[in-house]
Amino acid sequence: MNNYIEKNRDKFLNELLDLIRIPSVSADSKFKQDMIRAAEFVRDRISEAGADKVEIYQTPGHPIVYGEKIIDPSLPTVLVYGHYDVQPADPYELWDSPPFEPVIKNERIYARGACDDKGQFYMHVKALETMLATDSLTCNIKIMIEGEEEVGSSHLETFVKENRELLKCDTILISDTSMIANDVPSIETGLRGxxxxxxxxxxxxxxxxxxxxxxxxxxxxxxxxxxxxxxxxxxxxxxxxxxxxxxxELTGSQRAALNAAPFDLEEYKKDLSIEDVAGERGYTTIERVSxxxxxxxxxxxxxxxxxxxxxxxxxxxxxxxxxxxxxxxxxxxxxxxxxxxxxxxxxxxxxxxxxxxxxxLPYVTPTDSLEYHAAELAMEESFGKKPIPTRGGGSIPIVALFEQELGRKSILMGFGLDIDGLHGPNESYGLFNYFKGIETIPLFFKHYAKLKKGE
Amino acid sequence: MNNYIEKNRDKFLNELLDLIRIPSVSADSKFKQDMIRAAEFVRDRISEAGADKVEIYQTPGHPIVYGEKIIDPSLPTVLVYGHYDVQPADPYELWDSPPFEPVIKNERIYARGACDDKGQFYMHVKALETMLATDSLTCNIKIMIEGEEEVGSSHLETFVKENRELLKCDTILISDTSMIANDVPSIETGLRGxxxxxxxxxxxxxxxxxxxxxxxxxxxxxxxxxxxxxxxxxxxxxxxxxxxxxxxELTGSQRAALNAAPFDLEEYKKDLSIEDVAGERGYTTIERVSxxxxxxxxxxxxxxxxxxxxxxxxxxxxxxxxxxxxxxxxxxxxxxxxxxxxxxxxxxxxxxxxxxxxxxLPYVTPTDSLEYHAAELAMEESFGKKPIPTRGGGSIPIVALFEQELGRKSILMGFGLDIDGLHGPNESYGLFNYFKGIETIPLFFKHYAKLKKGE
Missing domain, CATH: 3.30.70.360 (Alpha-Beta Plaits)
Incomplete structure (x- = not known):
């Protein structure tokens, strides 16, 4: 598989850049046509990757793209979720280069959506292509990419409620979160509401x-x-x-575990150019942000x-x-x-x-589930280090709904970093992270299938 | 004189509308060319009115227009001051008609600067024309119209300091303030800094x-x-x-006098559509705003x-x-x-x-001076009622400087009303007020000359 990824490196990158060039800002109605273009782009690429039943589902808001590859109904099914909409790029004047004209500098892609979530969800499209091209897909896959994550996913909520059968799965895999560092892989086990x-x-x-x-x-x-x-x-x-x-309120040992994650307050302040952090008295910075x-x-x-x-x-x-x-x-x-x-x-x-x-809603996922172990094994195999469980400060509103409506937990196997600057000017995503994600995702499918088979 | 004003009513109005059409916003550098056009317009009209030595004085900011008519050096000299710059018209969307396209509705001119201060200073230009055309000017007149009142008059300050001889006068007359009502004439005797x-x-x-x-x-x-x-x-x-x-702190009797001016709190709240006023505890609304x-x-x-x-x-x-x-x-x-x-x-x-x-600086003018009496007599003659002295809440920063540099007090004989909506959208100025001003100003000159002669 890594051979296939290596051979298609330029193609995988250029497709992502083309996707990024579409200014799919869901919050602002003046980008409505671009939202449609982005949905069509995603539909066509998922289709080319080899999925079946690839369709755009209209909603009263922005459309949802869905496709699937059911290779064997007796195998476990993984639902992949992501979003093709991005945050507004305002204020434009703070960008070093135009937000929708991606630039590659220091091995990073600079553009709105480079990481959140175009860079991250597109890894799944390319992982799917890779698994099908190398005949190594080990689970059924359903992939659903929405256009309203940055504005609250309200129409996806209705779509999920009305399509429980279509979306039936064993677990949900999402790349829309961050790791501690490229040499300190981690998996978020909670999200704030x-x-x-x-x-x-x-x-x-x-x-x-x-x-x-x-x-x-x-x-x-x-x-x-x-x-x-x-x-x-x-x-x-x-x-x-x-x-x-x-x-x-977390217990003393839960707080201790949380604060055991690598964190350098001086580096944190230096990175942000601030004299002091701020926040709720009685809690550490790690606690305050998670x-x-x-x-x-x-x-x-x-x-x-x-x-x-x-x-x-x-x-x-x-x-x-x-x-x-x-x-x-x-x-x-x-x-x-x-x-x-x-x-x-x-x-x-x-x-x-x-x-x-x-x-x-806020969300917490257990660390003793099969799917969490599969993600852990996949990252350990590709990074050479066991990932640390962390609690994230961000929000993916739909995750709590998935649990409620589909009865399944989501695995937040994200490949971003804090320095990606999500939602701000000069958002970026490391080329290392993009290709490491494409490499790691098939390993998740591999380990998940094995664990489900009880191997 | 009133005959001349009546005969030239349309001309007097149309000239003002032409002046208003020039968007002379001093705060925003994108209107720099319009500021120059406005200064030239004012220069040409003062010249046509019959003044001598009419000139545009450049400053590091916006230019100052100056002209004079010295009929007899032994007569008293009145310096008229006004400003051709206006406040920004933002937010444009709140205007019922474009701010720099004056519209006449219900006997009022609606436009940015209609009152503040184009409508008010242009009364002086037309009063000068009237007095010269009817051979009734009784004092020497110097007229100085600046372009930076709305941004602090900083270059006028330098100009005044450097041109004390040019601006030498017996008193200063300014129309840039309001009266209580058209049937309750008043004269402001103080300004806030x-x-x-x-x-x-x-x-x-x-x-x-x-x-x-x-x-x-x-x-x-x-x-x-x-x-x-x-x-x-x-x-x-x-x-x-x-x-x-x-x-x-005002004395008890000063406060009593101030609060004796006609003021209806219920009407005030109704006009502003507010449930309650707000402000410093222990003071009335009249005190709070003055x-x-x-x-x-x-x-x-x-x-x-x-x-x-x-x-x-x-x-x-x-x-x-x-x-x-x-x-x-x-x-x-x-x-x-x-x-x-x-x-x-x-x-x-x-x-x-x-x-x-x-x-x-804040400013207070005494009510027992010759010039105050002249203004009182002029308004009494044209309005048929003796004007009430009030304290204004607004600011004309240059007034304190005139006193300091020229050793003269200013008379704030303004003809605006609170409903004119200065600085806000849909600023307006009554036609009644415009023409009443043109009628009253020559009466000030008449009474001032008489009082100075000791008649």
Whole structure:
């Protein structure tokens, strides 16, 4: 198999670059046509790889691509999941090269989606091609690539609920997470959930002169800042009543295990050019970014933001706010708690509205399952080192739903690194990681089939 | 004179509309050519009105237009001041018609600059034309129209300092303020000062994934909100140490006089569509917007502000913050206090910078001067009612400088109304006010000359 991968190295890379060139930003409706182009591209490549029944399923949002290769109904079936949509590339001016014109530098691909998740899911398409071309596929495979992961997977949710039979499988394999380092392979065994909302604070019915009205009429920006500031106390605890009620506190030994993973705080600060980390008092950085919930403002705007000065007392101010959730919080519960609290703290001088964007449940996978062992063996074989289990801070909202609707756990065998800069400018993905993924995925199928057979 | 004004009504209006059509936004460098066009337009109209020595004076910023008519060196000289620059028209989408295409509706001109200050200073150009055409000018007149009032008049400051002889005068007349109502004429006897700054809070050296880093690294938006919120206490008092040290507290009778002006709180709230006013505890709305200092965020931005959701932990957040000042605060003192305090409250997890934009001193004019009496008599003659003295909340930074450099007080005989919506979308100016101003200004010259002669 490695021979086939080596021989097709240029082709595998160029196809990925072509996919990356399609600006498939799901959040922004001006990219709707590009989303369709991306779905068609993915459909055609999955088909060429040798899958059957390859189809685009329309949804009220962006389409879902599905294909399968059932070689023997008695063999185990692996459902591969990924997403062809990407985060918006804003702010464009911070990119060193245009986000949708991939550039290869220092053995890394620089472009929006290079890693998340085009680079990672496309490894599966190429792994499938490799296994079929070398006649080494050992399990049935179903592959489903959606276009709404970055906006909450809401239509995939309906699709999964309505297509339980089609998606029936023994386990689910996903590459959309990171490892500790190229020489410290790891597997994420948990994901945080997410609640994402947009808030608006409205004062007067029009923008006002800050001299004529200033001091006498509520300024929605000041009020929004005060409301946001009040959402955390001086210890970094979130003040929304009930917010922590369902948070699972780790035991002392669980915390010790988590903190045993290699982590160099000085290197971490140096990499980010910060003098100090910040966060909830009483927890380490590793804990803060994985097993503790958060509340972050992802965007804020109001008033005059052009060049120079404008002495305006604006009519309104807005913010996008998200919370990362941990077991056993639910996105619906937190969305409701946030909304009720945020409205309750609004002063009478303004009107406040809260619009939920999307959410997802947190997720934890056990490390004693057959599929986890298969992933462990596959990475050990390709990296030469047993991977470390970690808890991830990100969210893949659909994973909890897969468990609920399909009754199956997902394996998060991701090949990214923290330095990939997901969601930010100059996102990148190592060529090493891309080809190592294509090499490792068939090993997962091999070990999984063996373990299922009880060998 | 009124006959001449009546006969030239259409011409007077159309010229103003032509002036308004030039988008002379001083804050934004993309309007630089329009600023030059506006200056040339003003120069040509002042010249046509009959002034001598009409010239454009270049500055390192936007040009100053100056002209004069010295009819008799033994007569008193009035310096008229105004500005041809306007505030940015953003946000354009909130305008009912394009901001630089004036529309007349319900006897009002709708456009950026309709009132502030094109409509108001152009009354002086037309009043000059009227007085010269009807041979009724009773004082010498100097007219100076600048292009940087909305950005702090910094180059006018230098120009005034360097041209004390040119600008020598007995008093200064300015129409850039408001009256209480068309049937309640008033004259502003004070202006607030201004300190305008821009702040930036920087966290990590790049935008981060809010899942991978969220909870462990400072979010500059959250930090900025917390810093801004901390600038006021629960009583609406500004918490910057020393901020109130030089604030002049009014006596009980001064406060009573101020609050005796006609003001209907219910009407005020209804006009703004707000449930409640807001501000510093212990002061009335009239006091809050005139004799008390303020701190308002005029603009804020950070992170993702496009459509949909982006789970980014941004690298930085910015805000434009201004403070209106009252006697005897100085803009330099407050700028220094703000900067030192804002930097001192920044947590170690972020870097903070503060850039001053511009400022101006607060100003108070006595009501027992000859020039104030002249303005009072002029308005009484044209409105049929004696004007009420008020304290304005806005700022005209150059007024304090005129006093300092030219040794003269300014008379703020403005004809605007609060409903004109200065600095906001759909700014407007009443036709009644425009023509009433042209009618009243020559009366000021008449009464001022008489009073100076001791008649």
């Amino acid at each position: 997410l609640t994402y909302l947009e808030v608006e604070v409205v004062g007067a019915n029009r923008d006002l002169h800050s001299g004529v009205y200033g001091g006498g009429v509520a300024n929605p920006i000041n009020v929004l800042c005060e409301m946001i500031a009040s959402l955390k106390d001086e210890n970094g605890h979130i003040t929304i009543p009930g917010f922590y009620d369902n948070v699972e 097993v503790r919930p958060t509340l972050d403002v992802n965007g804020i705007w109001g008033g005059y933001i052009g060049e120079g000065a404008k002495t305006v007392l604006p009519s309104k101010a807005n913010a996008k706010i998200s919370m990362r959730l941990v077991p056993n919080q639910t996105d619906q519960e937190i969305c409701d708690l946030f909304t009720a609290h945020f409205k309750s703290i609004a002063p009478a001088s303004v009107k406040v509205s809260v619009v939920p964007h999307h959410g997802g | 201004l300190t305008y700054l821009e702040v930036e809070v920087v966290g990590a050296n790049r935008d981060l994934h809010s899942g991978v880093y969220g909870g462990g690294v400072a979010n500059p938006i959250n930090v900025l909100c917390e810093m801004i919120a901390s600038l006021k206490d629960e009583n609406g008092h500004i918490t910057i140490p020393g901020f109130y040290d030089n604030v002049e 004799v008390r200092p303020t701190l308002d965020v005029n603009g804020i931005w950070g992170g993702y502000i496009g459509e949909g959701a982006k789970t980014v932990l941004p690298s930085k957040a910015n805000a434009k913050i201004s403070m209106r000042l009252v006697p005897n605060q100085t803009d330099q003192e407050i700028c220094d206090l703000f900067t030192a305090h804002f930097k001192s409250i920044a947590p170690a997890s972020v870097k903070v910078s503060v850039v001053p934009h511009h400022g101006g």
